[in-house]
Amino acid sequence: MAVGFIFIVGLINLSFIHNVNCRLSQTEATRLNYFMSEVMRCARLPAASVALVSNGEVAYTNGYGTANQPEGLQAGRETAFCLGSGTQTFTATLLAKLLSNNKNYTWDTPISKILGSWVMFYDNHRTKNLNLKDILAMRTGFSNMDMVPLSRAMGRYRLISNLKYAPEIAKFREKYLQSDIMFVLVEEVIRELGSDTWEKLLKRHILDPIGITQPIFLNVKERQTNNFAGPVLSYNGNPYAIPFTSLKGFDVISAGSALCLSADDMAKWLLFNLEGGKNSDERQVLGTAHLEQLFEPWMFRTEDAGPRSRGFEQPNIQVSYSRDSNTLGWIKGHYRGYPTYTQGGNLPGYESLYSIIPGRAVGVHAAFVGDNSHKAYAAISLINIFGLDMLLHGAPWFDTNNVCKIMEDMTAHLSKLEEKNASNPVHKAPDAQRELDAYAGDFRHLAFGDIKIVKNESEYLHLKYGSVADYIMRPTYTPDVFILEAKPGPLWYSTHADFYQQKGPYLAYFNVLEADDVIDSVRIPHFDRYMDPVFSRRVKIPEPEPDEVICESGSTINTASVLSVTFMLILNMVAS
Template sequence: MILSRAIIPSLIALTFCSACRETENGFDCAQLDEFIAGVMECKKIPGMSVALVKEQDTVLTKGYGLADIDKGIPVGEETLFPIASMTKAFTATLWASLLEDLEDISTKTPLRDVLGSWFRLPDDFRTEQITLLDTFSHRAGLNDYNLFLTGFGIDMERDEYIRRLRFGEEIFPFRTNYLYSNMMFTLAGYVSEYLEETDWESLIQERILDVLNMTSSTFCEHIIEREEGVAQPYVYNFSGNYYIPLDKEALSVANLPSPAGAIVSSALDMAKWLKFHVARGKNEKGEQVVDIGRLAATYLPNNVYPSSPQTLPTFPVADSMPTYASGWINEMYRGYPKVFHAGSLGGFNSGMSVFHTGNIGIFTAINGPHTADAINGMFRIHSYAADLLLGEESWLNVSTACSYPYPWYPPAGASENTKNNIQTTGGDYSDVMKEEFKEARGYSDDKPAMDSIPRFESELGTSANGKAVKGSEAEVKERLPVPDTADERRKFHHRTTTSVPHHVHTDVTFEAEILIQETRQRNVRSARPLSDYTGTYGHLFLGNLTIFINDTNGSLHYEYGLFGRGVMHPSRDDTFLFTIDTAMWYIYPSTGMYMQFFSSNDGERDVIDRVVFPTANGALFERGLKVPLI
């Protein structure tokens, strides 16, 4: 299914089932329509759902563009979109509701006092001290393994996943740094299940969706096979100028971490959610359905948020995100405090803003093309809509929203490297600032920053069974696959240091296909017989990785979790380039994905007994590792 770029403007002009009210401060619906249409065109956004509220009035619930390009179905105010990580605010709100009935528990109660002695984290201090507030504010400091959790898909039940947290890995000391964690919100949801003796989904349905009359909202697992009333996600090929539909089966990665990102909703329902927060816990009937104090506590800062602020005088207005609360980011826009969160899952992206001082709320969701540039455009729509609702003169127009952060940033005289980085990040200059820092510190393409070196699960001096490892830690790191040319190294460095691994252009994926074809054409042979690599490799937290030979063509394959399946191509030494041949194909980076095997000497010969999968943002799996009964 191919769509010409020339057709896009006519698609964006389509709207359906819209409702828009003029406000006292002169909010102009037609003006907003024009702005949204222009941003959607330049950012190649196929469809968008929008809800705006002011006080307890719904100003706008509207669909723009197409929910399904092939069938010509427009987005309507009831079209369902996954809202991904905006679910986190629902989980925090659920707990604000539950705590009204739980007299002996607060957000500062150690979770081990709630769950019992079986609950453990990697160290005693975290185990004894971690609270709900820690899980809400991303300060546990543990490796989230997000590539496995929301990429390959960890295939296990939620209770088993929680029991395996004891085998996790520390990245930062407890409560010292911000480290985004779907894993910790999954824990928060599990604790509610444990206490209420029902699943998190049922609690959200009964305590929030039903109470707020959000009748169409549901969960990812219920829309995977559904076509009617659900937006179809897309990515966009910028070289060929066409959209590519994604398989909604990829949304099943959200089933395990549901409390972190599995809710699906519409503009009509999200307007009710926005008004609930604007009214500080009241439903549309004016009834206080969640205690105002406990709900307000979810907006309070708990952790420093690592962002690069939009500041004066570089930009016309200031916009900063200094702290993280409980499922919300605290933001200051033009002097107005607000809470905000975004979401990204399976080709869908979303955002929600609540201004308590202005009593307004904004919701947006898009069904592609899943790029940083499109997400940036969606956030500019938030700024423009906020200006209209607040009665402020907007500092944006379609041209500057499409070119942002140009023409304001970078400043005159900026390096070409900085300008190129802005283009590759789609205006997300938090990554740009990181690159500027590396440039100032003397990092180069030939000298990658330390965070491009993958982490290992155990010390590389010895294997888990105590056998000597072939090569020192430094030598092992040196053998990790690094592309040969300077251009490839530049791409490899940018890819392995970016903080948002799943926002990729499809052109990147096709570049990877070329890399795979070139690897095949080189006819590189593996360092050992393929059978030496086969077997089951285990990780105490992540489960099993299986390597096997395909009986039909004799090629080496791997299998991990829900969507980790593909072919392995020898690259060099004991390193293999592998493919992703499932619904998650679109997360594949231009530099390819590699896994590298390591051996130990059993006294007679070197035996392959460990594999780093993948070499970037991956983990160490060990042959025959058994998970103890827990």
């Protein structure tokens, strides 16, 4: 449902009076309110949420704007916004709690030892060594497989089985790469350690003891309140409320992305981490030593991992707000010379980011609904910067009358960092170069699973992937290249919303066997941020890395040859 934006500062400021928790001075609160109205106006945000804590107390919590476009719900400090990857600090804390009571496993225990031979990767070194620390510090080297949860391509158990073919982007522990998909393993480890689901264990061991009583999970069955900010993207310049159920596929990696909380609840979370693992009643929920383990850095972040990887540093911004390395769930950086820990993330229609400076006992959280653009990341970062300055100095380093210009400069910096491969433009054509039946059929990628291309009665090709992705394939004047247009449904926004339109058309490139001029495979770049997965009619099982095993007799067996026979049997079964 699309409705027009109304950005009148006076109207937005009325929401500041509604249900506010504030220990700021009147001058500070007024300055913050004006700043938020400017950010929302410049970034065209329908709704936002902010929490500030300082010296063991909640300094400010509030919500702004319209949280639910169809219902006209006004956002308040108890309105929940989804955190995306901001969920990961909660999961890390739960793991610390479960491991503290477990004598058999540690952060360094290989996942394959905890879950058994079910967990396997293409190379034996990863299979034998990849652990929880590797996943939380984002150093596995695997791609993110973005389209798998978005399209609900497969369930948890098939995904874990498919990880043996997960695309490698970097060598193991070589560099930082965002790989939320690996949280499917984290969730299984949590089930093994706690004998229950991630959601129930998180509530029992972490959220309830801290006083967070109304969490919302992306699993719609868990949603028990209407005080919830629904996801929004722009369409033709107006907010378009996308269905909450369109995010249901992220259940498969719930432990990495599925938590939604209010400003009030996030204030409790910030205080818990700043107060050494204690709740508001001074009860120790997690031992200080176990909590401190989560803040130890393990993987340096480089700019080539994406425009969001390093935050903002001088001279591109007056005061650096950096994100230098990954810890166990957090991102360590610096602000005004202080070690600063941040985390946040985005889902379609959501942005979140929170920061704590333990040395000064201050923390800030911000979340909003809107486009997942560079400007959105600039806005969410600037809110955190403003909040930290308010708590540290009582005023920001920038002129609040110049918010739009500062955000534009930050956005331009992010755009420069983004690598864009030059490609020849494609244009729609009335007909394809071949008969449409030549393109139809079943195609498979060993990690991403199956796509089906069919011709319907209207003489159009459709690409179907997972349980919700359904695209019309428009022919172009470029041979064997089609433009994908999402059909009406949960993922309609993925090719029609303004943010996705600006990224250019989603394309499918068919590859041909030159010997007989037959369509053999199809490459779909937008399915993953790091690589272009190729789905093939004839799946080829790759040869595993050789690994010699010493027999009792002293002779050696090359396991590659043994596994090769096994894989050929699997291939024959697939073909049949």
